[in-house]
Amino acid sequence: MTVTLGEAAHPIPYYVLGETTNEQWRAMLAASASPYAQLESGRVFLTVTRKTALKHVGASQDELLKTYDALSEAEDAIGGVGNNAAGAVPSSPLRQQIVEYRANGSANAGDHRVAWPTNWSSEALLTAKGLNTSWGMWHEMGHQRQMAKWSWDAMQELTVNIYALAADRRLPGTQNEHATPEEWQNALAYLSLPYTQRDWDDAGGDEMQGSEYHFGRFTMLEQLRLLFGDAFYHRLHAVSRPTTPQAAGSNAARKRLFMVQASKAAGRDLTGYFTAWGLRPDSGTRQGIAALKLPKAPTDWSRIAVYSQGQQLANAATGQCLTAGAPRGAVTLAPCRTTATQQWSLTAASGGTQQLVNSASRQCLAVPNASARPGTGLLQMPCGRGADRQWRLGTTSDGQSHHELLSNPVDLINAVVPSEPCFGSLGQERSNPVSQSGVRLLPGE
Numbered sequence: 192m193t194v195t196l197g198e199a200a201h202p203i204p205y206y207v208l209g210e211t212t213n214e215q216w217r218a219m220l221a222a223s224a225s226p227y228a229q230l231e232s233g234r235v236f237l238t239v240t241r242k243t244a245l246k247h248v249g250a251s252q253d254e255l256l257k258t259y260d261a262l263s264e265a266e267d268a269i270g271g272v273g274n275n276a277a278g279a280v281p282s283s284p285l286r287q288q289i290v291e292y293r294a295n296g297s298a299n300a301g302d303h304r305v306a307w308p309t310n311w312s313s314e315a316l317l318t319a320k321g322l323n324t325s326w327g328m329w330h331e332m333g334h335q336r337q338m339a340k341w342s343w344d345a346m347q348e349l350t351v352n353i354y355a356l357a358a359d360r361r362l363p364g365t366q367n368e369h370a371t372p373e374e375w376q377n378a379l380a381y382l383s384l385p386y387t388q389r390d391w392d393d394a395g396g397d398e399m400q401g402s403e404y405h406f407g408r409f410t411m412l413e414q415l416r417l418l419f420g421d422a423f424y425h426r427l428h429a430v431s432r433p434t435t436p437q438a439a440g441s442n443a444a445r446k447r448l449f450m451v452q453a454s455k456a457a458g459r460d461l462t463g464y465f466t467a468w469g470l471r472p473d474s475g476t477r478q479g480i481a482a483l484k485l486p487k488a489p490t491d492w493s494r495i496a497v498y499s500q501g502q503q504l505a506n507a508a509t510g511q512c513l514t515a516g517a518p519r520g521a522v523t524l525a526p527c528r529t530t531a532t533q534q535w536s537l538t539a540a541s542g543g544t545q546q547l548v549n550s551a552s553r554q555c556l557a558v559p560n561a562s563a564r565p566g567t568g569l570l571q572m573p574c575g576r577g578a579d580r581q582w583r584l585g586t587t588s589d590g591q592s593h594h595e596l597l598s599n600p601v602d603l604i605n606a607v608v609p610s611e612p613c614f615g616s617l618g619q620e621r622s623n624p625v626s627q628s629g630v631r632l633l634p635g636e
């Protein structure tokens with residue numbers, strides 16, 4: 192077959208990662224009469240106007256394309272695509288196309304294509320520096336990967352951010368407009384509403400309007416990752432891929448699929464947890480989860496801090512805070528203050544357990560020699576994989592919304608509660624504090 196190009200045809204500036212140099216790119220752009228230019232990496236095609244390409248001709252095209260590749264790989268990986276996770280599938284050999292969209296409007300995304308409007312940041316489109324902090328581009332590229340089968344209407348613009356956040360963790364930029372402590376505070380405000388007012392699907396609800404509510408709700412999806420690790424999303428995608436077609440019908444059906452498959456992926460009955468978040472599981476969902484016969488997740492897991500540098504852990508009886516001494520030293524209870532020695536981060540460890548990492552020492556709360564002897568004092572030790580450094584969060588026997596920390600195999604009863612809005616008063620010292628009492632293991636009930 193012979194194809195004859197007419198006189199109107201002319202070459203387009205074309206940059207290939209690893210082959211073209213910046214000098215050649217400049218020369219092609221200078222010589223071209225085409226209004227468009229194209230760049231290509233292993234994972235993306237970029238089609239932009241020549242004008243925008245010229246604007247950013249001084250930035251490194253290699254760095255840009257490598258950043259797109261890293262972002263694309265990170266977004267694939269969280270969904271169990273192209274990595275070694277159980278049930279993973281290979282990445283698509285098709286490159287995602289990113290197109291500069293010659294209109295003023297909003298970015299949008301469809302199969303394998305992102306359209307980025309001319310009135311949005313061209314730095315995000317065409318410089319590594321801009322792309323490193325562009326939540327918008329991470330989000331749009333995430334639409335390629337989200338699973339419609341469990342993204343019911345109220346979730347459609349939220350599950351997409353699972354991938355955006357994976358890009359955030361991979362890329363070196365530290366600033367973007369989302370994943371902020373304020374969004375978690377909005378979530379806490381929502382979680383503090385009476386149960387009857389917590390309605391996940393009511394994005395326009397009176398209690399929390401607009402984007403605060405939107406991103407406040409999104410924290411649940413990140414909280415699930417903190418609780419169960421990246422493996423939670425690897426498994427959720429893996430167990431969902433073989434079930435039901437991509438377009439899985441009604442909102443109720445998609446919502447049910449999400450809650451049942453998430454329970455399966457977590458290895459926990461999440462009925463109470465999702466109820467606390469206002470997802471209101473219907474009877475079909477409850478039956479579907481019950482049929483899995485999994486141990487129940489405490490509803491209080493909905494309170495585990497997201498996007499937080501750390502939190503105070505205050506004892507319910509004394510109101511005092513868990514306090515780290517010198518590295519490898521004892522952990523004590525002391526009057527609560529705003530110091531890093533009293534800030535602890537919960538980091539997901541294996542099997543739904545947590546590590547408690549102190550913000551001052553970066554060491555973990557540990558049981559010396561994994562002793563199960565009641566009365567054993569607790570220490571902080573370098574974080575490792577041992578069960579002596581892993582903890583479970585449970586519900587206290589008083590039935591109130593306080594945590595207890597349960598270590599294997601001894602329970603630390605009623606010892607600590609996470610910081611919640613109602614603990615603000617604990618920031619003040621008690622007039623007659625129980626001084627420096629050590630934190631000890633007590634037998635479970």
Ligand SMILES: [Zn+2]
Nearest residue numbers: 330334348351
């Ligand atoms: Zn979107």
